[in-house]
Amino acid sequence: MSEKGSVQFQGVTKRFGEVVALKPLDLDVQPGTLVTLLGPSGCGKTTTLRLIAGLESATEGRILIGGTDVTNLSATYRRVSMVFQSYALFPHMTVLENVAYGLTVKRVPKAEAHARAEEGLAMVGLAGFGRRLPSELSGGQQQRVAVARAVVLEPEVLLLDEPLSNLDAKLRRRVREEIRQIQQRLGLTAVYVTHDQEEAMAVSDRIIVMKNAEIAQEGAPEDLYERPASAFIADFIGxxxxxxxxxxxxxxxxxxxxxxxxxxxxxxxxxxxxxxxxxxxxxxxxxxxxxxxxxxxxxxxxxxxxxxxxxxxxxxxxxxxxxxxxxxxxxxxxxxxxxxxxxxxxxxxxxx
Known part of the structure; x- marks a missing residue:
């Protein structure tokens, strides 16, 4: 099997001064799968995501993406894209310009960048919305714009940090289905962070439940629900x-x-x-x-x-x-x- 899109942690530790944010962690995300990091606040899931993105550096251990050691590479040189909780759309830019932004930063010619941005909008069901401003879109539409902006960069790994937390319950269900469908259609490797166990079970091939900066249990959603290894997992997953x-x-x-x-x-x-x-x-x-x-x-x-x-x-x-x-x-x-x-x-x- 090709390693393209795989993510591996080999004994990765993260410390902030005396605080251990992540205990020695071994992690293996297979290409083309959606893996969710799930757990309560402060468990280490967002730190893990930021280490993959290159927004934090590992204190110890090695990080590999697509089989390549990226431990000491900055975020700029990693083939990853992140969808943030806040969407982070530029309010003064049109939707099309927002989606094309990352491509223009990479000096892709404007015509090509806009053409790829149009394809990205069509992919998330927003064809024809390119001339609007973010303020003219609903919360769910803004989230899909953020996904399109990340996907058009053709990343090896798509990272999603609490992507649905700003949406109401009914909209969360619809948008999580759309994200899952896009991930499967494109065969993307995705790492998804949430504290919502229902959300994790709905979108994941595999769930990694974290507690106190380490993995408490991992497996397919049905494995964790039907065969919890501890009282914490039984109570947290459902x-x-x-x-x-x-x-x-x-x-x-x-x-x-x-x-x-x-x-x-x-x-x-x-x-x-x-x-x-x-x-x-x-x-x-x-x-x-x-x-x-x-x-x-x-x-x-x-x-x-x-x-x-x-x-x-x-x-x-x-x-x-x-x-x-x-x-x-x-x-x-x-x-x-x-x-x-x-x-x-x-x-x-x-x-x-």
């Missing part, structure tokens, strides 16, 4: 109820002690001793009568949202959150119920 249990693995089955009850589960685990059951809100089952896999609970909150009803429940195992399909007579706040689960839905993570 909503999760985490229930403390004592775990005794037994090959293909696992016994857990839940509030003094021994429950046999049809799953294998490497966790022994203190652990947590991971149960997603949509996997909860609420009934009036108990089952072998249920806990008594009191409804403390209920919200009808059309396609679902959300419940908060108080149990001996702690507060739980459930999201279930509407029924003819919803449970009322204060009602005594039994909240259960299908054992096949459960996952177990270490308790620490």
């Amino acid at each position: 909503d999760a109820n985490l229930i403390d249990v004592d775990v005794t693995p037994g090959g293909a089955t696992t016994a857990v002690d839940l509030l003094g009850r021994r429950i046999e589960l049809p799953l294998a685990t490497t966790v022994r001793g203190a652990g947590k059951l991971v149960l997603r809100p949509h996997q909860m089952v609420i009934r009036a009568e108990p089952t072998p896999y249920s806990l008594p609970a009191e409804v403390t909150y209920a919200a009808y949202l059309g396609s679902q009803i959300q419940y908060s429940l108080e149990t001996q195992a702690g507060p739980l959150f459930a999201s279930v399909a509407p029924k003819a007579k919803p449970f009322a706040v204060g009602e005594q119920v039994h909240v259960g689960f299908d054992p096949a839905d459960l996952r177990i993570v270490p308790g620490a």
Whole structure:
């Protein structure tokens, strides 16, 4: 496979004085894939992106793009383009001039630069918008202009730093679909930074979850959701109820002690001793009568949202959150119920 567009970190560390912004990091982004760096504020994801772009220099380690060592190259000499959170469009320039700007800086003849800019606008669905000013566009259109400006430079790697954070929820969904379609259509390698786990799952081939300046877990979206390696990942990738249990693995089955009850589960685990059951809100089952896999609970909150009803429940195992399909007579706040689960839905993570 060609290395063009690949990104590799080999033991890359970044320090700002005494502050370690990135612990020794090994990273491998395959050509033509969209990889998202996901995590809470201060986890190191934006520092990683800026190191790829050449906007920060590595304290230790090597950075390779397309198989070439670029560790000591400035941003000017790297075949990367970045889409910033703020869009960074020039308000006094037309849309066409904004898209062509990077090409003109590289001394591409004006006619060619404008022709390529027109192609870029057509690519993001803005053909015919070239004569407008940025102020005459919606937020979503401005974001697409920023993407077009980055793509016309024909980068090996497209970098996107929180590109949708300034858009409302409905527009975010539409623009993220458009960005993903452009990336796939052009076969671009893209590294995308966000703190929004739904956004990451919607656009990514692979997600790298970061915590405390290092990688907590990486994998395909479904791997992280279905097979979290820790309570942090389970809680960060989608909503999760985490229930403390004592775990005794037994090959293909696992016994857990839940509030003094021994429950046999049809799953294998490497966790022994203190652990947590991971149960997603949509996997909860609420009934009036108990089952072998249920806990008594009191409804403390209920919200009808059309396609679902959300419940908060108080149990001996702690507060739980459930999201279930509407029924003819919803449970009322204060009602005594039994909240259960299908054992096949459960996952177990270490308790620490």
